[in-house]
Amino acid sequence: ALAPEIEARHAGRHAPLRKRHHQIVIVGGGAGGIAAAASLLRRRPSLDIAIIEPRDEHFYQPGWTLVGGGVFDKSQTRRPMRDVIPTGANWIQQGVAGFLPEENEVVLDNGEHVSYDVLVAAPGLKLDWAAVKGLPETLGRNGVTSNYGYGLAPYTFELVQELRGGKALFTQPPMPIKCAGAPQKAMYLSCDYWMRHGRLGDIDVEFCNAGGVLFGVAAYVPALMEYVQKYGIDLSFNHNLVAIDGDAKVATFKVVDGDETREVQKPFDMIHVVPPQTAPDFIKASPLAGEGGWIDVDQGTLRHKKYANVWGLGDGTSTPNAKTAAAVRKQAPVVAENVIAHLDGREPGVCYDGYGSCPLTVERGKIVLAEFAYGGKLVPSFPKWFIDGTRPSRLAWLLKERTLPWMYWRLMFRGHEPLARPQPCAKVAAE
Ligand code: FAD
Numbered sequence: 139a140l141a142p143e144i145e146a147r148h149a150g151r152h153a154p155l156r157k158r159h160h161q162i163v164i165v166g167g168g169a170g171g172i173a174a175a176a177s178l179l180r181r182r183p184s185l186d187i188a189i190i191e192p193r194d195e196h197f198y199q200p201g202w203t204l205v206g207g208g209v210f211d212k213s214q215t216r217r218p219m220r221d222v223i224p225t226g227a228n229w230i231q232q233g234v235a236g237f238l239p240e241e242n243e244v245v246l247d248n249g250e251h252v253s254y255d256v257l258v259a260a261p262g263l264k265l266d267w268a269a270v271k272g273l274p275e276t277l278g279r280n281g282v283t284s285n286y287g288y289g290l291a292p293y294t295f296e297l298v299q300e301l302r303g304g305k306a307l308f309t310q311p312p313m314p315i316k317c318a319g320a321p322q323k324a325m326y327l328s329c330d331y332w333m334r335h336g337r338l339g340d341i342d343v344e345f346c347n348a349g350g351v352l353f354g355v356a357a358y359v360p361a362l363m364e365y366v367q368k369y370g371i372d373l374s375f376n377h378n379l380v381a382i383d384g385d386a387k388v389a390t391f392k393v394v395d396g397d398e399t400r401e402v403q404k405p406f407d408m409i410h411v412v413p414p415q416t417a418p419d420f421i422k423a424s425p426l427a428g429e430g431g432w433i434d435v436d437q438g439t440l441r442h443k444k445y446a447n448v449w450g451l452g453d454g455t456s457t458p459n460a461k462t463a464a465a466v467r468k469q470a471p472v473v474a475e476n477v478i479a480h481l482d483g484r485e486p487g488v489c490y491d492g493y494g495s496c497p498l499t500v501e502r503g504k505i506v507l508a509e510f511a512y513g514g515k516l517v518p519s520f521p522k523w524f525i526d527g528t529r530p531s532r533l534a535w536l537l538k539e540r541t542l543p544w545m546y547w548r549l550m551f552r553g554h555e556p557l558a559r560p561q562p563c564a565k566v567a568a569e
Contacts, residue, residue, distance in 0.1 A: 160188035162477065163244060163254035164227075165234050167191025167219055169199075169466045170260030170452025173550045176224045177474035180553025183226055188252065190244065192233040196222045197288055198546055200463050200538075203320055203499060206285035206294035206410075207327035209539065216288065222551055234261070237424040239445045256447050256477050259426060259433050261418050263316060263453040263461070269414040276384025281408045285324050297408045298328045303340035304407030307389055309379045310347040311414040316453050316461040318354060319496035319508065321347070321412040322362065328410070329369035330501040343371045344404070346391055348378035355514045357528050358498070358506055365500045365530075377402070379411065421454055432456040437512065438489035438563055440473050447480065449473045459512060460494025467550050468493045471560045474553075488560035491569065493517055497538040505534035519557055 162178065164171045167189050175187050201215035223229045233247040243253045265286055267274050276282045283294045306328065310321035325345055332338040345352075345366075352359050352366070352373065366373060374391075380401070381390040389409055391402045416422070417431035426442065428434025433450035434443045437457045442448035451469040453461040469490050476486035492512030497505045507527040511517045518527050525531050549556060 157243075157251045157253060159253045160228065161186040161254070161481075162188070162256045162258060163252055164189045164258045164260060165244065166260040166262060166452070166454075167193070167196060167223065167229070168260060168262050168452065169463045169546070169550075170262070170454075170470065171258070172196070172222050172224065173466050173470035174258050174260060174449075174451060174473050175227045176551050176553035177470045177555065178477060178553075179224050179226045180555075181474055181478055185226075186228075187226070188228040188230050189223060190230045190232055190234050190246065190252065191219060192231060192247070194219050194231065198543060200317070200546070201543060202285045202288065202291040203323045203327070204539065205291035206283075206324050207499065207502065208295040208298070208331070209502070212288060212292050214543075217547070222547075224551070224553070233420075235420060237426055239425050239442075239448060242447065254447075256449070256480065257445075258473060258477065259421070259448065259450045259454065260452040261421055261433075261454045264416050264418045266414045266416050270379055270411065271381035271390075272384065273382050273411060273413070276382055277411075280384035281387060281406065282382060282384050282411060283408070284411045284413065285320060286412055294324060294328075294410060298331050301332070301341060301408050302337055305342045305344070305405060307404060307406045307409040308343070308345050309377075309389075309409065309411050310345070310349065311412055312348040312378060313354075314461055315412060315415045317496060318460060319498045321345075321410070322353070323499045324410045325371065326365055326369070326498070326500045327502060329365075329371065333369065334502075338369060343369060344374055345371055346374045346377035346379065346389075346404070348376065350375045353498075353508070355508060355510050355516070357516055358508045361506045361529055362498065362500065382409070382411070417454060426450070428456050430456070437492065438566060439476055439486040440469060440490055441476060441480075441486055449477055457490070457492070459490075459492040460496055460510070462494045462496060463546060463550075464495035464509075465493060467545075467555075468558050470550070471555045471558050475560045487562055489563035489566040491517070491561070491566045495519075497534060497542070499535070499538070500530050503535050504530040504532055505538055506530055507534040507537070 198215040204210040205212045236245040243251045285291045308325040376394040377391040380392050393402050422431030433455045435450040472490045475488045496508040
């Protein structure tokens with residue numbers, strides 16, 4: 139809707155409605171935007187920062203797996219946005235409609251322009267529910283659920299409790315997605331419940347994955363396969379969900395078999411869907427976008443490849459790491475350090491190594507803690523005797539249930555950076 143306004147502005151035909159300026163403008167008040175603001179202010183409290191975020195609530199999305207598993211109540215994963223905006227940062231409650239990086243401005247949904255010295259883009263990604271035909275109409279009923287929605291995750295646990303027999307499908311769309319392990323986590327926790335309640339023998343569980351492997355980093359696959367076998371799960375690779383008929387309870391998959399592609403229909407009693415995921419539309423359509431529509435940043439410094447005063451972090455960027463809040467925890471200090479260097483007239487000197495983490499909830503009380511950097515290199519945070527990430531671990535479950543939420547709200551969102559001190563680029567390159 140704002141295209142004419144933006145075009146007119148480019149053509150110099152009319153002046154902006156109103157304009158304000160902030161030294162640093164952050165787009166998005168999700169994990170990335172809040173953590174970056176906190177890390178910046180911790181380093182330099184005098185910075186003038188504005189966070190542009192339309193929602194009045196912030197969600198701790200890593201908790202949704204535990205909501206779907208009946209461990210957390212959904213309210214534990216939500217906080218008022220005003221409570222997470224760091225002290226000292228301004229909040230502009232608007233959506234960003236477009237970017238004018240040549241003019242150091244963003245355009246808001248209301249047509250207002252905000253100019254900046256430095257832009258930090260952390261808009262997350264788009265959950266494209268509508269890309270699966272029939273899905274939006276049936277989500278949250280007819281046995282169709284997803285832990286990828288705040289309001290939907292409790293329905294997953296409702297369905298799991300209700301199901302006594304029949305067919306349960308769990309789907310995974312093409313990569314990249316946020317928290318690539320989450321489709322499986324939902325499945326294992328459901329199977330664990332059915333096993334504990336003596337029902338698993340009557341439930342036929344199938345994992346329909348658009349990809350060709352169970353998990354992208356091979357070191358974790360043996361432990362996961364033990365659970366696949368224990369729960370009697372059928373693995374169907376190269377199965378991409380394309381349509382759902384909720385009333386008839388039938389899911390349609392595009393199946394790639396060598397050179398051949400065919401459509402396969404599967405009836406279900408319950409289906410856990412993970413939606414296809416893309417860069418947000420307003421990013422895709424912007425000059426910040428590179429290949430695939432993602433924000434085109436250097437994978438080490440996180441600085442935009444074309445615009446030297448623009449940085450990006452979180453799920454919306456082009457960096458080939460696991461899109462997780464754990465990645466954000468390491469990225470935010472890198473962005474903060476490099477932005478301050480830039481403001482001081484220095485070159486960015488610290489780099490992100492691609493760290494991401496995926497705590498795979500293989501049963502209630504045990505987790506396979508996948509931690510890896512660029513190229514699938516294993517980068518465990520703990521010694522093997524404490525937590526061996528390639529094996530199911532009770533301590534890792536405690537970490538996920540108790541410590542990680544606390545770290546998110548109390549450390550990451552206040553600019554404390556344990557185990558996340560930014561490293562010089564030369565050191566990161568040498569490792
Ligand atoms: P988000 O946190 O999604 O925030 C993006 C923000 O941008 C939002 O607040 C949004 O409102 C805002 N925004 C959007 N459009 C605009 C606009 N036009 N203008 C201004 N603002 C805008 N991570 C882990 O580390 N461990 C896990 O176990 C884990 N499990 C997960 C399980 C599930 C089911 C899900 C859904 C996610 C999980 N994640 C996990 C991933 C993690 O939540 C994300 O990687 C993280 O939230 C990314 O942060 P972000 O800031 O990039 O995006």
